Amino acid sequence: MTDGLRAIVGAAHVLTLAGDVSAYLEDWTGQYSAAALAVVRPGSTAEVAEVVKLCNTYGIAIVPQGGRTGLCGGGVPISDQLSIVVSLTRMNAVRSLDVAGRTAVVEAGVVLETLHSTALEHGLIFPLMFGAKGSCTIGGNLSTNAGGSNVVRYGTTRELCLGIEAVMPDGSVINALTGLRKDNTGYDLKDLLIGAEGTLGIITAAVVKLFAAPRAISTAFLSVVSLDAAIEVLNRLQDFTGGGVEAFEYMPQPAVDVICKVFPNTRRPLDGEVGTGILVEVTSSRPQDAEELEDGSIRLEAGVMELLSVLMEEGLVLDAMLAQSVQQRNELWKMRELILEAITASGPAYHLDISLPLAQIAPFVDAMDPAMAHLGLQPLTVGHLGDGNLHYALSAAEGHIWETLPLETAKELVFEKLVALNGSFSAEHGIGQSKLSVMSALKEPAQLAVMRDIKRALDPQNLMNPGKLVPRA
Ligand SMILES: Cc1cc2nc3c(=O)[nH]c(=O)nc-3n(C[C@H](O)[C@H](O)[C@H](O)COP(=O)(O)OP(=O)(O)OC[C@H]3O[C@@H](n4cnc5c(N)ncnc54)[C@H](O)[C@@H]3O)c2cc1C
Structure with a gap:
């Protein structure tokens, strides 16, 4: 198998030694990691397609991977299925930029911040913005339908995407890079792949919307x-x-x-x-x-x-x-972007990424903050409030020891309240491995059944990022 991979992408881009692969096998949280047969770094869509076909032949699972900043264990292998990691980071070209049409065709491995600076050279912006911008990739952003702080104005990554090129689980390539703003020619496969967390195919390129850079x-x-x-x-x-x-x-x-x-x-x-x-x-x-x-x-x-x-x-x-x-503005944003690192550094915490109708935010916080305090937990909350999205991290309140706290009771209370207030248990980070059990428990069974049907139809061997997003029946 590894010889076949080397023949496709070149020996230098098939990593198998422990020292070479270790960084690719662990996600940002450090909570999820498992072995892989190899880490493969294709340089073109054609190479990705050949790699996927080879995996089909050998029955080897494929974990698509971008910048590994995902927070749900989606971009790393699981231990109970032999897999390879397909890292898209070599596919990092901005293929073209249409100033008049305000679009760009970018490869999946382009780092978000690189797209920011490329657009700005033309007086334009790509408005997706959050703390991981220096490492996360467009492919990862699309696959998680990333949000961030500018959604209130520009929408999530889904709304910023006009077209997609992807390798499907059987190795076929779909090319929908026309960038048309109107195209009612059947099911929108782009929207199927966006937010699929790599379970329905590998995104290799996309057409994204750009906007005028602000003057003030x-x-x-x-x-x-x-x-x-x-x-x-x-x-x-x-x-x-x-x-x-x-x-x-x-x-x-x-x-x-x-x-x-x-x-x-x-x-x-x-x-x-x-x-x-x-x-x-x-x-x-x-x-x-x-x-x-x-x-x-x-x-x-x-x-x-x-x-x-x-x-x-x-x-x-x-x-x-x-x-x-500008310095004062940067200081304010720096502070905002340090929150996740600050919470992580200050001790164990359980991170909830939830959304609610705007009118239900205050009732949620007013009910849950005291309830959590009663259990010895201190909520460390930030949120993209304009979108009704709260990052509600539960940490140990002063004087309490994390290991002794009733976290399961706390989660139950939060989820009960979320359901009562018509909220979502995953606003922008996705499901990955970390929220599979909540997905099983709280997602409407009829919707879950359709998701399983789609997954089975497109990926009958269950090789495309197995063990993520779609819980077992
Ligand atoms: C400090 C910090 C702040 C963050 N803030 C936010 C925030 O405000 N909003 C937000 O939405 N997220 C946030 N995140 C989460 C994370 O940055 C996003 O989910 C990001 O979109 C992941 O991109 P990535 O390239 O790192 O993907 P990875 O972590 O490598 O992968 C994420 C998922 O996408 C899949 N995937 C990756 N590339 C592809 C591809 N080319 N084709 C198919 N599937 C693929 C993987 O299999 C995995 O399931 C933050 C993370 C950190 C560390």
Whole structure:
């Protein structure tokens, strides 16, 4: 088998030695890892297709892999099926960029931050944005339908994708890279592969949407009176700016405290307590919003400041800090992006990635925070609040020992509440291995049955990333 792989991709790109493969076998969380027959690094779609065909012949499972920043154990092998890892990182070309059409054709292994900088060279942005941008890949972003902080304005990765090229489980190649915005010619296979976490095929390239780079940016940290007030503030900002809110991130006191504790050089965003803290960013690509006013301020910033004064007078906003420089803006975003590392460094935690209708966010937090505290757990929450997405991490409250805490009871309470409030148990990180049991328990049986039918029809040998996303019947 490995000789066959070498013949396809070249000996240098088939890794089998323990020292060479170890990094590819463990995910970012460090919680999931298993052996693989080899790590294969194809350099073209044709090579990926040949590798998949060879695996079909030998009955070897395939784990597609990008930047390994996934948080659910999706991009690493499982122990009970012999597999190879197919790393897409060599397929990292931006094949073309259409400035007028505002699209780019990118290979799966392009690192998100590379696409950011390539687009910016043409005065454009690719708006997908989150902490792992320096390592995660477009293929991984599509396969997890990644979200991040700009979904409130631009949608998830699914909404940023116009076409896909992929190798299906039998080794056939589908090429849907036309980039058409309208194409009603049957089932949308692109949408089937997006969010499939590598269980239905290997994405090798995609057409993505680009947008005008903002001319004016206004970034602020707010302390608001309550979560309900935060939603009111979001809507008022949206109305005032014509939908210009690019990010609306929930960063309450415990989250800011844990970041400042683990990274002591972090500057606290406000002089006093942040309470219900919100990191908000508003942008505009309209030239008039970037105009400098007589007092030296930028029109967009002046407008946001004016609105915030009104919101303060109304008692919705208690305190606010507007970034006065690029450095201050970067500091605020750096703080936001450090949260996962801070929680990970500060001790064990159970990470929930949930979403709720906006109106149910406050009822959820108001009920669950005290319930968790009662069990000895401290929720360390941040969230893409504009999308109703909370990262609700349960850690040990001060004076409690993690191993002795009733985590299962806590999870049951959270899931019960989520179901009651019409929420989702996986907002943006996916299912992978880590949420298979919740998927079994909470996903509507009729939907699960259709998913299993699709998986069986496309991958009858169950070789494409087995043991992920679709729980066993
Ligand atoms: C610090 C940090 C912050 C994060 N913040 C966010 C956030 O705000 N929002 C968010 O959505 N996620 C976030 N994530 C999670 C993660 O970055 C995303 O899920 C990302 O999209 C994964 O991309 P990747 O290239 O690392 O994929 P991997 O981890 O390598 O793989 C993820 C899944 O996609 C599959 N896959 C990868 N490439 C392909 C391909 N070419 N074809 C088919 N399947 C493939 C894998 O098999 C696996 O199931 C964060 C992670 C970290 C570490």
